[in-house]
Amino acid sequence: MLVNLDEKLEPILTDVLRRNAGEEEFHQAVREVLESLGRVIAKHPDYADDALIERICEPERQIIFRIPWVDDKGQVHINRGFRVQFNSALGPYKGGIRFHPSVNLGIIKFLGFEQTFKNALTGMPIGGGKGGSDFNPRDRSDGEIMRFCQSFMTELYRHLGEYTDVPAGDIGVGGREIGYLFGQYKRITNRYEAGVLTGKGLVYGGSRARREATGYGAVYFVERMLATIGRDFSGKRAVVSGSGNVAIYTMEKIRQFGGTVIACSDSNGYVIDEAGIDLDLVKEIKEVRRGRIADYAALKKGARYIEKGSIWEVPCDIAMPSATQNELTGKDAAALIKNGVIAVGEGANMPSTPEAVRAFQEAGVLFAPGKAANAGGVATSALEMQQNASRDSWTFAETEERLAKIMHGIHDSCAATAEEYGAPGNYVLGANIAGFVRVAEAMRAMGVV
Ligand code: NDP
Numbered sequence: 001m002l003v004n005l006d007e008k009l010e011p012i013l014t015d016v017l018r019r020n021a022g023e024e025e026f027h028q029a030v031r032e033v034l035e036s037l038g039r040v041i042a043k044h045p046d047y048a049d050d051a052l053i054e055r056i057c058e059p060e061r062q063i064i065f066r067i068p069w070v071d072d073k074g075q076v077h078i079n080r081g082f083r084v085q086f087n088s089a090l091g092p093y094k095g096g097i098r099f100h101p102s103v104n105l106g107i108i109k110f111l112g113f114e115q116t117f118k119n120a121l122t123g124m125p126i127g128g129g130k131g132g133s134d135f136n137p138r139d140r141s142d143g144e145i146m147r148f149c150q151s152f153m154t155e156l157y158r159h160l161g162e163y164t165d166v167p168a169g170d171i172g173v174g175g176r177e178i179g180y181l182f183g184q185y186k187r188i189t190n191r192y193e194a195g196v197l198t199g200k201g202l203v204y205g206g207s208r209a210r211r212e213a214t215g216y217g218a219v220y221f222v223e224r225m226l227a228t229i230g231r232d233f234s235g236k237r238a239v240v241s242g243s244g245n246v247a248i249y250t251m252e253k254i255r256q257f258g259g260t261v262i263a264c265s266d267s268n269g270y271v272i273d274e275a276g277i278d279l280d281l282v283k284e285i286k287e288v289r290r291g292r293i294a295d296y297a298a299l300k301k302g303a304r305y306i307e308k309g310s311i312w313e314v315p316c317d318i319a320m321p322s323a324t325q326n327e328l329t330g331k332d333a334a335a336l337i338k339n340g341v342i343a344v345g346e347g348a349n350m351p352s353t354p355e356a357v358r359a360f361q362e363a364g365v366l367f368a369p370g371k372a373a374n375a376g377g378v379a380t381s382a383l384e385m386q387q388n389a390s391r392d393s394w395t396f397a398e399t400e401e402r403l404a405k406i407m408h409g410i411h412d413s414c415a416a417t418a419e420e421y422g423a424p425g426n427y428v429l430g431a432n433i434a435g436f437v438r439v440a441e442a443m444r445a446m447g448v449v
Pocket residue numbers: 100102169170171172173174214242243244245246247265266267268322323324325327347348349374375377378
């Protein structure tokens with residue numbers, strides 16, 4: 001379906017759909033950006049010259065590889081690995097690695113495409129990339145995870161480097177996995193190249209506040225957005241989906257800002273705790289025991305676990321989807337709007353469907369798209385690279401202060417761009433255009449490459 005598309009952009013989208021058949025998430029991400037670019041082409045037609053937009057929609061390199069590994073019983077498994085090096089106009093490819101059974105090339109491409117604009121929005125010298133595997137880490141032992149990570153890196157290492165491509169974590173890839181990946185990279189290359197991966201442990205070159213950065217950053221963005229209508233988090237009810245890295249630290253910062261998080265989830269169901277989610281308990285269940293969110297209701301008096309149904313039916317003032325793509329549908333948006341939601345901030349990548357985004361915008365709900373709101377993770381990864389390059393290590397407070405400044409800066413640049421292009425308050429448009437212009441300027445300067 002071609003909606004709201006400038007006539008110069010229609011053939012570009014048609015071509016993307018044809019050449020990337022069946023990659024629905026990638027189509028969705030490209031369509032959304034192209035819908036925003038009509039206003040740019042109208043003002044600056046030269047941005048459509050030299051197939052610049054076509055080039056931005058085509059990854060520079062796509063790597064697909066076999067990952068053989070042996071489980072604890074001696075059985076051999078084969079998974080598929082991906083690394084999509086999307087765009088290096090602004091710096092080395094940078095973006096996370098995802099381990100989840102749903103991973104396929106289209107999902108990695110959508111994530112790499114989004115990452116390119118997100119990284120541009122941070123104002124830092126990083127290009128866009130993404131990787132992963134259809135490996136399911138659930139219920140696997142530490143030994144199995146280690147052997148899988150080693151096999152993954154044994155193939156991927158040749159494509160990485162601090163000036164080439166710098167992966168980090170994403171769904172299913174946290175501190176433990178980054179440690180195993182880094183260990184194998186170091187062993188194969190015989191180089192202690194700290195800047196080749198981010199999200200490392202503090203004892204071997206990691207940055208303070210990196211673990212917290214995506215969640216904290218998303219809340220800093222929403223804080224700034226709420227301020228535009230004279231509101232803040234204080235006394236507000238919030239619902240955060242997921243209970244992984246992004247969700248946990250989103251909940252922590254909301255609480256620090258005086259809000260109460262009353263519900264969170266995992267892929268099996270959600271918990272409601274009107275007294276406010278006990279974060280120490282969630283961290284214990286998820287980070288230490290690697291258990292399920294259902295355990296929370298069993299351990300906490302007054303909490304309820306709902307196995308089926310949508311977390312978005314829980315009435316709240318602020319919703320922060322922080323689990324996965326397309327987890328918040330048009331129907332969910334309608335429920336949130338009916339219950340009086342005032343702001344939605346995406347911690348995950350593309351968690352709201354296009355119907356949901358449209359519904360929020362039409363209802364006048366403040367809406368922060370993931371590519372802007374969750375950029376704090378990659379921005380702090382770039383800070384980790386800076387610390388590695390200068391052999392330095394900053395305090396938590398210093399790093400968080402920089403993160404807050406970066407998030408407020410991203411907010412202000414999205415807001416100003418939306419205004420400049422005649423759509424005040426439209427953060428989707430602002431983020432897409434501000435990110436695009438930065439990448440496009442760099443690409444133009446470098447000629448046809
Ligand atoms: P984690 O693996 O730490 O946590 C993911 C959470 O989302 C888990 O609670 C998981 O539940 C849930 N989830 C995952 N897949 C699904 C699914 N298909 N349906 C329902 N729930 C699901 O990942 P992160 O917190 O790191 O990532 C969450 C989101 O944030 C992703 O969209 C990621 O791309 C994005 N992001 C992450 C960044 C980071 O720094 N980590 C940076 C920027 C964006 P379960 O355990 O049941 O699978």
